[in-house]
Each structure stands twice: as C-alpha cells, then as structure tokens.
Amino acid sequence: EPEVTQTPSHQVTQMGQEVILRCVPISNHLYFYWYRQILGQKVEFLVSFYNNEISEKSEIFDDQFSVERPDGSNFTLKIRSTKLEDSAMYFCASSEWSGINSPLHFGNGTRLTVT
Amino acid sequence: AQSVAQPEDQVKVAEGNPLTVKCTYSVSGNPYLFWYVQYPNRGLQFLLKYITGDNLVKGSYGFEAEFNKSQTSFHLKKPSALVSDSALYFCAVRGANAGNMLTFGGGTRLMVKP
Numbered sequence: 001e002p003e004v005t006q007t008p009s010h011q012v013t014q015m016g017q018e019v020i021l022r023c024v025p026i027s028n029h030l031y032f033y034w035y036r037q038i039l040g041q042k043v044e045f046l047v048s049f050y051n052n053e054i055s056e057k058s059e060i061f062d063d064q065f066s067v068e069r070p071d072g073s074n075f076t077l078k079i080r081s082t083k084l085e086d087s088a089m090y091f092c093a094s095s096e097w098s099g100i101n102s103p104l105h106f107g108n109g110t111r112l113t114v115t
Numbered sequence: 116a117q118s119v120a121q122p123e124d125q126v127k128v129a130e131g132n133p134l135t136v137k138c139t140y141s142v143s144g145n146p147y148l149f150w151y152v153q154y155p156n157r158g159l160q161f162l163l164k165y166i167t168g169d170n171l172v173k174g175s176y177g178f179e180a181e182f183n184k185s186q187t188s189f190h191l192k193k194p195s196a197l198v199s200d201s202a203l204y205f206c207a208v209r210g211a212n213a214g215n216m217l218t219f220g221g222g223t224r225l226m227v228k229p
Contacts, residue, residue: 004158031215043159043205043219056216091158098215101166103149106158 004107023092117142119220136191138206
C-alpha cells in the first residue's frame with residue numbers, strides 16, 4: 001500500500017537555526033498537510049496545500065513557517081528561525097482530494113528537537 | 116470553533132473483553148468524524164469515519180464506532196480486544212464549513228493486558 005514518507009525521522013537543531021522537514025506524499029494525491037504534536041499534547045493542524053498554494057492555515061503557522069512543493073514529489077515545511085517551543089513531532093499528510101470521503105494518510109513523522 | 120474531547124487519558128482492558136474509547140465533539144453543522152490509531156514511533160493510521168448514513172460505522176481491524184447525534188458522541192468500540200490493539204487512539208472532527216482542517220482530541224492510550 002502506498003505510504004507518505006518523511007525524512008529525517010529525527011532532527012536536532014539549535015535555537016535560531018533554519019530547518020526543512022521533507023515529505024513525499026502518495027503519488028496520486030493532490031492535497032497536502034502538515035500537522036504537529038507537541039509531546040503529550042494534541043495533534044494540531046498547521047497548514048493545507050493544494051495546487052501550489054496554501055489553502056488553509058492555522059494561527060500556529062506564522063511567518064516563521066513556510067511550505068513548498070519544489071518538484072513533483074516532495075512537500076517541505078521550513079521553519080526559518082527555530083524556537084524551543086517548536087520542538088514537536090511534525091506529521092505530513094496527503095489526501096486524494098479535498099472531499100470528506102478522502103481520508104488523510106499520515107507519514108510516520110519527524111521528531112524535531114530544538115536545543 | 117470545533118473541538119473534540121476524549122475524557123479518558125488511558126483505558127485498560129483484558130484481552131478478549133470488549134473495549135470502548137470515548138469521544139465527544141462540538142461543531143457547527145453536520146459533523147464528519149474520524150478515528151485514527153498511532154503505534155509507537157509511527158504516524159496516524161486511519162481506522163474509520165462517519166460521514167452520513169448508519170450510525171454504526173465499521174472500520175479496520177474489527178473496530179467500529181457509534182455516532183450519537185443527541186449526545187454528540189462518537190465512541191470507538193471493539194467486541195473483543197487484542198493485545199496488539201494497544202496503542203494511542205485519536206478521535207477527530209471536521210465541520211462542514213471547516214475546509215480540510217481536522218481537529219483532534221487529546222488521544223486515549225489503550226492498554227490491553229494478556
């Protein structure tokens with residue numbers, strides 16, 4: 001069964017540094033998402049992306065965050081200047097279309113640790 | 116604003132016994148409800164969804180969930196638990212006007228003892 005893949009599985013960075021988290025969505029999916037889960041807390045929506053532009057974003061997704069689909073397969077989340085509170089598990093997801101009958105398929109996540 | 120509550124941080128059951136993981140929601144308009152499971156060091160795996168129709172929804176691995184509109188609940192159930200069902204379970208809701216944004220509950224850790 002096709003999967004969403006994320007790299008790296010674990011990223012350690014120093015406060016103030018830029019990080020790029022990478023995702024390869026399922027190949028025939030058109031909608032892409034980033035969610036995050038701070039340790040012990042809820043899974044939170046960050047952003048959704050379709051047709052090379054952001055379709056929705058949450059309050060968490062401020063100017064420090066950006067997303068990009070640099071080629072036909074990758075979908076990236078960039079955090080420009082990391083803060084301690086950005087430490088979390090970041091999940092990429094994709095869906096075939098935006099309709100409610102198209103469930104999200106999640107990757108295994110990237111654990112980001114900001115020191 | 117939409118929200119999901121999973122009132123139990125942890126549920127413990129013995130293998131072979133029925134299990135229930137509770138979920139209540141708040142949303143404007145018709146709710147679209149989902150259950151996801153997360154195994155250690157893995158992503159969220161889709162279990163089942165309620166969109167419309169029968170209130171009892173069947174999903175993967177023998178799980179089912181019952182939609183109750185009057186109680187705004189969507190409890191996850193399984194008639195006979197397996198040790199391998201031990202994992203973290205998340206309920207999620209999407210309102211009709213919420214675009215693609217899923218709102219998740221805090222998760223419930225299910226522990227099935229042999």
